[in-house]
Amino acid sequence: DRNIAPMPDAAPRMNAEADFDFRLIASAQASNAAADGKFGIGRPALPEEVAAWDLDVAPDGTGLPEGSGDVLNGEEVFVDYCASCHGDFAEGLGNWPKLAGGDGTLDHDDPLKTVGSYWPYLSTVWDYVNRSMPYGAAQTLTPDEVYAITAYILYSNYLVDDDFVLSNENFLEVEMPNADGFILDDREESEAHFWTAEPCMENCKDSVEIMLRATDLGVTPVDEAAVEESAVEPATDEETTQVAAATPAEAEPEAEAEPASASIDTALAEEGEKVFRKCSACHQVGDDAKNRTGPLLNGVVGAQFAHVEDFRYGKTIEDMRDNGMVWDEENLSAFLADPRGFMKGTKMSFAGLRKDEEIAAVIEYLKTYP
Amino acid sequence: ADPDPLITEVQPWASGWGDAVDATPYGMPIEFESDVIRRNVEWLTADTISSINFTPIHALDGTITPQGCAFERHHSGAIELRKQDYRLMINGLVDTPLVFTYEDLERFPREQHVYFCECAANTGMEWAGAQLNGAQYTHGMIHNMEYTGVPLRTLLAEAGVQTEGKWVYVEGADASSNGRSIPLEKALDDVLVAFKANGEALRKEHGYPVRLVVPGWEGNMWVKWLRRVEVTTQAIESREETSKYTDTLADGTSRKWTWVMDAKSVITSPSPQAPIKHGHGPLVITGMAWSGRGAITGVDVSMDGGVTWQPARLAAPGTKMALTRFYFDTEWNGEDMLLQSRARDETGYVQPTKAQLREVRGLNSIYHNNCIQTWHVNPNGEAENVEVS
Numbered sequence: 001d002r003n004i005a006p007m008p009d010a011a012p013r014m015n016a017e018a019d020f021d022f023r024l025i026a027s028a029q030a031s032n033a034a035a036d037g038k039f040g041i042g043r044p045a046l047p048e049e050v051a052a053w054d055l056d057v058a059p060d061g062t063g064l065p066e067g068s069g070d071v072l073n074g075e076e077v078f079v080d081y082c083a084s085c086h087g088d089f090a091e092g093l094g095n096w097p098k099l100a101g102g103d104g105t106l107d108h109d110d111p112l113k114t115v116g117s118y119w120p121y122l123s124t125v126w127d128y129v130n131r132s133m134p135y136g137a138a139q140t141l142t143p144d145e146v147y148a149i150t151a152y153i154l155y156s157n158y159l160v161d162d163d164f165v166l167s168n169e170n171f172l173e174v175e176m177p178n179a180d181g182f183i184l185d186d187r188e189e190s191e192a193h194f195w196t197a198e199p200c201m202e203n204c205k206d207s208v209e210i211m212l213r214a215t216d217l218g219v220t221p222v223d224e225a226a227v228e229e230s231a232v233e234p235a236t237d238e239e240t241t242q243v244a245a246a247t248p249a250e251a252e253p254e255a256e257a258e259p260a261s262a263s264i265d266t267a268l269a270e271e272g273e274k275v276f277r278k279c280s281a282c283h284q285v286g287d288d289a290k291n292r293t294g295p296l297l298n299g300v301v302g303a304q305f306a307h308v309e310d311f312r313y314g315k316t317i318e319d320m321r322d323n324g325m326v327w328d329e330e331n332l333s334a335f336l337a338d339p340r341g342f343m344k345g346t347k348m349s350f351a352g353l354r355k356d357e358e359i360a361a362v363i364e365y366l367k368t369y370p
Numbered sequence: 371a372d373p374d375p376l377i378t379e380v381q382p383w384a385s386g387w388g389d390a391v392d393a394t395p396y397g398m399p400i401e402f403e404s405d406v407i408r409r410n411v412e413w414l415t416a417d418t419i420s421s422i423n424f425t426p427i428h429a430l431d432g433t434i435t436p437q438g439c440a441f442e443r444h445h446s447g448a449i450e451l452r453k454q455d456y457r458l459m460i461n462g463l464v465d466t467p468l469v470f471t472y473e474d475l476e477r478f479p480r481e482q483h484v485y486f487c488e489c490a491a492n493t494g495m496e497w498a499g500a501q502l503n504g505a506q507y508t509h510g511m512i513h514n515m516e517y518t519g520v521p522l523r524t525l526l527a528e529a530g531v532q533t534e535g536k537w538v539y540v541e542g543a544d545a546s547s548n549g550r551s552i553p554l555e556k557a558l559d560d561v562l563v564a565f566k567a568n569g570e571a572l573r574k575e576h577g578y579p580v581r582l583v584v585p586g587w588e589g590n591m592w593v594k595w596l597r598r599v600e601v602t603t604q605a606i607e608s609r610e611e612t613s614k615y616t617d618t619l620a621d622g623t624s625r626k627w628t629w630v631m632d633a634k635s636v637i638t639s640p641s642p643q644a645p646i647k648h649g650h651g652p653l654v655i656t657g658m659a660w661s662g663r664g665a666i667t668g669v670d671v672s673m674d675g676g677v678t679w680q681p682a683r684l685a686a687p688g689t690k691m692a693l694t695r696f697y698f699d700t701e702w703n704g705e706d707m708l709l710q711s712r713a714r715d716e717t718g719y720v721q722p723t724k725a726q727l728r729e730v731r732g733l734n735s736i737y738h739n740n741c742i743q744t745w746h747v748n749p750n751g752e753a754e755n756v757e758v759s
Binding site for chain 1: 624
């Protein structure tokens, strides 16, 4: 269509004579915009900037920094930073990823895919731990810690012995069991029969029977509002049960409004519950709360430092406790804003909450667990 | 019959005032539509910070997904990144590694396109049998938006790709980084560095201020909060392209680099969350179809579980890698129906049955389940997710 201008694929060339500013720019970028059609937008990335962001590690080891870590040290670091989700032995807790086990299950129903049973390249483990773990505190590990954690994960999968030391030197010597377990996308060949010029329109089957019903499983989330609203959708027994089970939770806010908690700003505490998700990988509150990577936090507001008897605290916080430090709102706020600044050498790997509102909210939430 | 008082009596809204302008400077849907929302399935993941929710496709029509109810998938939560703090780096095998600010991006010639973004795991819970009872849950890991952005090839040309470059590695600014390797050929073809969706800024949950758009390819590659594009000789084989987003076959081997989303369709109404409430007579059956291989050319509908098929009406001709809405206008008088839809695309691909897929892939592929879906509609108009022979 002659009336439609095409998308430009190179920078427009201005008449340099006509524009004094352009002449200056053009002379400054003589090897660039004027000659090669580039736009001259952006600036060169500095080597320090590329080094800060270009962290990925390829299967051939490209990108691995110098360093090393052994299995035993790895176990310690793993228990501190990883075990609250992945389990002490990398076996995975609850729905969190299992990193060990599953050997020989890939052709079974529901195969168990772990680093040992599935991951084809060790570089992927190092790279992911280095850039994205620990969950909620990514990029806080040193290269040696990452080597150590990687060594421990290998050990958990019985791929190395307990005296193994992993380093950038021997990295490529580790054999991953499922390295040859992958093929390139072959749908074009193996599924060629899906390209059918004339799909069947009539008498395509002799008979049709219902084999399975989703309602028999009953795993679909129940939308209570929709159940109430819908006249044609009577609740099944399962739905009724689940709705009934949900009722006590609904009644909770009323219970919280009792005089005992009159000083709590409920709306703020609700905000704090959301913020607390950032903490919940390591800390628990409530009746069933247990110590995880971090201590349980029931009753922390107003308590002395290191208030949980059976938790293994670091020396710094115990010293501070012995000096009479108390978790009043001021100290909590300062700690949550900058954990390592407030408590040098704290074991908590969390980087801190940036917003004052979040800090106030999470403290209010903690108050609801006296 | 008695006259309808809604007609014969003056109603409050016909007499008094409505809201003034500015009552909602940025509007939300009216309260009566408050059930048209994203939903998640809690048992799917350990934690909502690394999780997925589902677009309420059963309640939408047309093709464009409003951003506010378009499904979200994050691996480390939806981060808040200001435009002023945004930087995009191009590095690796380029003549000049470059850094762009957000404002820089808006100075390059830009394009706009409508594309669907579908999670590779969409319908993944249905491999072993009918499991989730609702189109939102079975097919809602998809949205379709009009993107404005700069072609990635423009930015790569600005940095000057060297001849040894065969791949780009793209990553986000969030803690997960969600890095993926993309062949250079695709990166130079139709990949967009997008900053607007449906005319406005991206939402936080979709990667504000800048995300990658990789037309027709699995949603995991559409990196949000895009911060770096590295030209490399090899695939990086990140977590997201080895331990996840690889498709295990019955014999235990796994396919990798299964990037393209094959042709697929689903009837959105009637469906379990959108039963027939209006009684007998005229019935509009509607749904959506899409293909990562190109444009949808046709959709067939079956009301008897796949014995007989009839062509549906496309609301508009299909366009490449974008959702197509289809309608099938019929009459329903309380018959039991086994509703199915079957998409066809411009490459001649025909959406397969679940049995056909299982024959090739077994039950453990998780990803790329594009099988024909069946809804059983009973004489009351209620619909349920079923698997048929």
